[in-house]
Structure formats: structure tokens, C-alpha cells
Amino acid sequence: MGGESPEKNRAVRPRTRLREKQAAWQGLVGLVLVAWALGLAAGAAEPPRRYTGPWNLEKLKQVPPATFGVTRGLVQEVYYQGEPLRGKPTRVFAYLSRPEKSSGHVPGMVLVHGGGGTAFAEWATLWAQRGYAAIAMDLAGCGPDRKRLPDGGPGQDEHSKFREFSEAETDQMWTYHAVAAVIRGHSLLAAQPGVDPQRTGITGISWGGYLTCIVAGLDDRLKVAVPVYGCGFLHENSAWLPQFARMSPAQRQRWVRLFDPSQYLPGVRIPILFINGTN
Missing domain, CATH: 3.40.50.1820 (Alpha/Beta hydrolase fold, catalytic domain)
Structure with a gap:
């Protein structure tokens, strides 16, 4: 019968899974970088006003x-x-x-x-x-x-x-x-x-x-x-x-x-x- 051999299919599947894992890690790193940037922006924002209580x-x-x-x-x-x-x-x-x-x-x-x-x-x-x-x-x-x-x-x-x-x-x-x-x-x-x-x-x-x-x-x-x-x-x-x-x-x-x-x-x-x- 025609088609690719089982040996070739087995060789392709690991490479596909590797690319999928790499894409997942890249996405995770991207999320971390976005969160880090948002944290920097929040830190650079004006701090909340101090609570001064009853004192002048x-x-x-x-x-x-x-x-x-x-x-x-x-x-x-x-x-x-x-x-x-x-x-x-x-x-x-x-x-x-x-x-x-x-x-x-x-x-x-x-x-x-x-x-x-x-x-x-x-x-x-x-x-x-x-x-x-x-x-x-x-x-x-x-x-x-x-x-x-x-x-x-x-x-x-x-x-x-x-x-x-x-x-x-x-x-x-x-x-x-x-x-x-x-x-x-x-x-x-x-x-x-x-x-x-x-x-x-x-x-x-x-x-x-x-x-x-x-x-x-x-x-x-x-x-x-x-x-x-x-x-x-x-x-x-x-x-x-x-x-x-x-x-x-x-x-x-x-x-x-x-x-x-x-x-x-x-x-x-x-x-x-x-x-x-x-x-």
C-alpha cells in the first residue's frame, strides 16, 4: 500500500511535539514579560496617598x-x-x-x-x-x-x-x-x-x-x-x-x-x- 512508512511517522511526531512545547513556553514567557511590564508601570505610578489620621x-x-x-x-x-x-x-x-x-x-x-x-x-x-x-x-x-x-x-x-x-x-x-x-x-x-x-x-x-x-x-x-x-x-x-x-x-x-x-x-x-x- 502507498503512503509514508511507520518509521517516518514516528520520526515526525516527536519533532511536532517539540515545536508545540516550544510554542507553549514562548507563550508563557510572553505572559511573564507582560506581567513584569505591568508591574513596572504600577510601581512607577503615583503611590497611594498617605493616611494622616487626625493630625495636622x-x-x-x-x-x-x-x-x-x-x-x-x-x-x-x-x-x-x-x-x-x-x-x-x-x-x-x-x-x-x-x-x-x-x-x-x-x-x-x-x-x-x-x-x-x-x-x-x-x-x-x-x-x-x-x-x-x-x-x-x-x-x-x-x-x-x-x-x-x-x-x-x-x-x-x-x-x-x-x-x-x-x-x-x-x-x-x-x-x-x-x-x-x-x-x-x-x-x-x-x-x-x-x-x-x-x-x-x-x-x-x-x-x-x-x-x-x-x-x-x-x-x-x-x-x-x-x-x-x-x-x-x-x-x-x-x-x-x-x-x-x-x-x-x-x-x-x-x-x-x-x-x-x-x-x-x-x-x-x-x-x-x-x-x-x-x-
């Missing part, structure tokens, strides 16, 4: 009125303007430090203490010894002796952080005041002679890490952030779950929307290093 960042980026006090070693005491509390002005106490010797402008670090902490002169001194200017502020309404200032901001007790509040009372809450004090402290530090405002960063520990996570997503002047066991999603898994359990659903939603770092971390546009323990 334009106001907080202005250099606050400040009164400078005694200098000991590399550290100087300073009081600067805080947010109003119950209709009255407040002041924030802080330590400013500078390196003993420096050539040119030096970088700056904002140092945010944790729960039960205060402005630590030793912390500011440590960074000055490393060649940085630094500011370490008190976020409990206290002065250098840890006593309440007559015009200090809210205390940092549990009630001040988690008490029930209305939308109109947002600016009376501890987190609101603390974040404002940190950003204003950055404004003051960056304005000091010999400080390079283009090279500033922030670090905080525990509740200071919590605040660092919020401020890193708000203050676009910062170049780096280092939260030390910083946190977010407090309402989902934290030591504070009992506090959230006592809130009404509306109150919990308000607290999370305004004061949880999970709302602000998507706005971070700088390198951020999370330092946490593993045990």
Missing part, C-alpha cells in the same frame, strides 16, 4: 516655640510647645544632644521612650557620642525630675491610652498628644544649627516602637525608622486584648482607625528595621 502635619512640621535650659555634658534641657489639653496650652520636656566635635552638619535621631519611661539624658548622650544630634522627649507630661508639669500633656497610664472617647475628644487622647510631640520634636531637632535636616531618623522602644511605627508613616522628612519591638494590630493579638474586649464595637473601630499603627504603616516610604526578640 503641616502645623506639626513647623519649628515649635521652645525654651532652652541648662546644658550638662553633651545634653541640653529644652521645653517646647505641645498640643492643647482641655483648652489649655501644654509644654513638652526634652533633652537635645550634639556631638562634642564635628566637621560639617551631622545627622539627627529622634528617640522615643517606652511605657513607664521618660526623656533619657543617657540615651541622647549615647547618640551624640556616636556622632549624631538627638532629641529624647518625655511623653508623660513630666519634667526632668519625672514630676508632673503644671502644663504637661496627658499621662501615659493605661486609662489615658484606652479610655472611652468620642470623635470630638480625639485630640485629648494620649496617642494623639504623643505623636504630635514626637513630630514637633523632630521639627525642633532638624532646625538646630549644625544638624542636617536631610539626614534624620527615628527609633523607639516598646510603646516608643508603637509610636515610631505611626510617625514613620506620617512624617515624610524622616529617612529611616527603627522600631524596637514595635507593634501594630493591637486589637488582634496583644497584651491589650482585655482593653479592647471592654470597648463597644464602635469604640474599638474608632480606636483602631485613629491610633493603631496598622493604619499608618502602609504609608511608610523609607527603610524600616524592626528589631524584636525571638523568645
Whole structure:
């Protein structure tokens, strides 16, 4: 009978299958390249607007009125303007430090203490010894002796952080005041002679890490952030779950929307290093 031999057909079929596989791979590579190009286009697009919460960042980026006090070693005491509390002005106490010797402008670090902490002169001194200017502020309404200032901001007790509040009372809450004090402290530090405002960063520990996570997503002047066991999603898994359990659903939603770092971390546009323990 006529026609091609079985041996020739067997030789043709593998070549056909090979061409089919090559075409399939070429199609897959094409899809990958298209996806890659679309990803580049999306990355080049304007990033989503930062969520700024209840704070007036334009106001907080202005250099606050400040009164400078005694200098000991590399550290100087300073009081600067805080947010109003119950209709009255407040002041924030802080330590400013500078390196003993420096050539040119030096970088700056904002140092945010944790729960039960205060402005630590030793912390500011440590960074000055490393060649940085630094500011370490008190976020409990206290002065250098840890006593309440007559015009200090809210205390940092549990009630001040988690008490029930209305939308109109947002600016009376501890987190609101603390974040404002940190950003204003950055404004003051960056304005000091010999400080390079283009090279500033922030670090905080525990509740200071919590605040660092919020401020890193708000203050676009910062170049780096280092939260030390910083946190977010407090309402989902934290030591504070009992506090959230006592809130009404509306109150919990308000607290999370305004004061949880999970709302602000998507706005971070700088390198951020999370330092946490593993045990």
C-alpha cells in the first residue's frame, strides 16, 4: 500500500511535539514579560496617598516655640510647645544632644521612650557620642525630675491610652498628644544649627516602637525608622486584648482607625528595621 512508512511517522511526531512545547513556553514567557511590564508601570505610578489620621502635619512640621535650659555634658534641657489639653496650652520636656566635635552638619535621631519611661539624658548622650544630634522627649507630661508639669500633656497610664472617647475628644487622647510631640520634636531637632535636616531618623522602644511605627508613616522628612519591638494590630493579638474586649464595637473601630499603627504603616516610604526578640 502507498503512503509514508511507520518509521517516518514516528520520526515526525516527536519533532511536532517539540515545536508545540516550544510554542507553549514562548507563550508563557510572553505572559511573564507582560506581567513584569505591568508591574513596572504600577510601581512607577503615583503611590497611594498617605493616611494622616487626625493630625495636622503641616502645623506639626513647623519649628515649635521652645525654651532652652541648662546644658550638662553633651545634653541640653529644652521645653517646647505641645498640643492643647482641655483648652489649655501644654509644654513638652526634652533633652537635645550634639556631638562634642564635628566637621560639617551631622545627622539627627529622634528617640522615643517606652511605657513607664521618660526623656533619657543617657540615651541622647549615647547618640551624640556616636556622632549624631538627638532629641529624647518625655511623653508623660513630666519634667526632668519625672514630676508632673503644671502644663504637661496627658499621662501615659493605661486609662489615658484606652479610655472611652468620642470623635470630638480625639485630640485629648494620649496617642494623639504623643505623636504630635514626637513630630514637633523632630521639627525642633532638624532646625538646630549644625544638624542636617536631610539626614534624620527615628527609633523607639516598646510603646516608643508603637509610636515610631505611626510617625514613620506620617512624617515624610524622616529617612529611616527603627522600631524596637514595635507593634501594630493591637486589637488582634496583644497584651491589650482585655482593653479592647471592654470597648463597644464602635469604640474599638474608632480606636483602631485613629491610633493603631496598622493604619499608618502602609504609608511608610523609607527603610524600616524592626528589631524584636525571638523568645
